[in-house]
Amino acid sequence: MKTTVRSERRRQSGARGFTLIELLVAIAIMAVIAVLSWRGLDQIIRGRQTITNAMEDERVFAQLFDQLRIDARHAATDDESGQAAVSISGSVLQIVREMMLPGTAPRLQVVRYRISDGRVIRYASPPLGNLDEVRAALRGGEGSDWSAVPLMGGVGAINARVYVPKVGWTTQMKDVQSAITENDNNLKVPQVGNAPLPRSVTGLQVSIGASSLARPVVRVFLVGE
Structure with a gap:
């Protein structure tokens, strides 16, 4: 009987729970795992947001540059517009373009x-x-009958320069006007009414600087092509 009681006491003394130190160590390990998991999840979320923002910026840029490409391609000639069809003044880019409407001239x-x-x-x-009407529109501002379409936000600067044959890339409109004058002077009489004057501007370069960009984005467009 004594032997049985002693054995039972030995079994009870050997079965014990976790100590306080063991619990603290387990909690610390779980805390480290939770922090690492949160950081990993946060990086995934941030990366996903970065990719989403980059895709949105790309879409907005594509919309802006695609519209610029269309306007430059449909630019009128200098004699049709009565002055330079493509002109720049500070941060303003102006294009006189042809417009084809169904059923109209x-x-x-x-x-x-x-x-x-x-x-x-x-x-x-x-x-x-x-x-x-073209001259009046060129002299005046944007009236109430003009359309205004926002294309891109967060822009700090928009810069443009034009390509003038025999001159190269320039931001000076006097170079464009000199080319127009030279083309007009070189026009031969038999050509009058048969062919337009050569274009004074054959290329357009546009640079867009935005707060979301490390450096400006530059695109080049052909004029009238």
């Missing part, structure tokens, strides 16, 4: 890209039927 349209409150806005005049 070809029209011209004045398009301006300018920054307003950090956003690139494309202003477009209504269709213009004659040179007087």
Whole structure:
């Protein structure tokens, strides 16, 4: 009987729970695992947000540059617009472009890209039927009958320069005007009415600087091609 009691006591003394130190160690390990898991999840979320923002920026840039490409491709000639069809003034880019509407004769349209409150806005005049209307649109500002389409936000600067044959890339409109004058002087009489004047501007380079960009994005467009 004594032997049985002693054996039972030995079994009870050998069965014990976790000590306080063991519990603290286990809690510490679980805390480390939780922190590492949270950091990993946070990095995944941040990476996903970065990719989403980059894709959105790419979409906005593509929309802006695609519209610029269309406007430059449909640019009118200098004699059609009565002055340089493509012109730059500070951070404003202006293009006189041809406009084809179903069932109507070809029209011209004045398009301006300018920054307003950090956003690139494309202003477009209504269709213009004659040179007087074109001149009035070129001299005036954007009236109530003009459309205004926001294309991109967060823009710090929009810079442009034009390519003038025999001159190269320039930001000086006097170079463009000199090319127009030279083309006009070189025009031969038999060509009058048969062919337009050569273009004074054949290329357009646009640089966009935005807060989300480490460096400006530059694109080059052909004019009238």
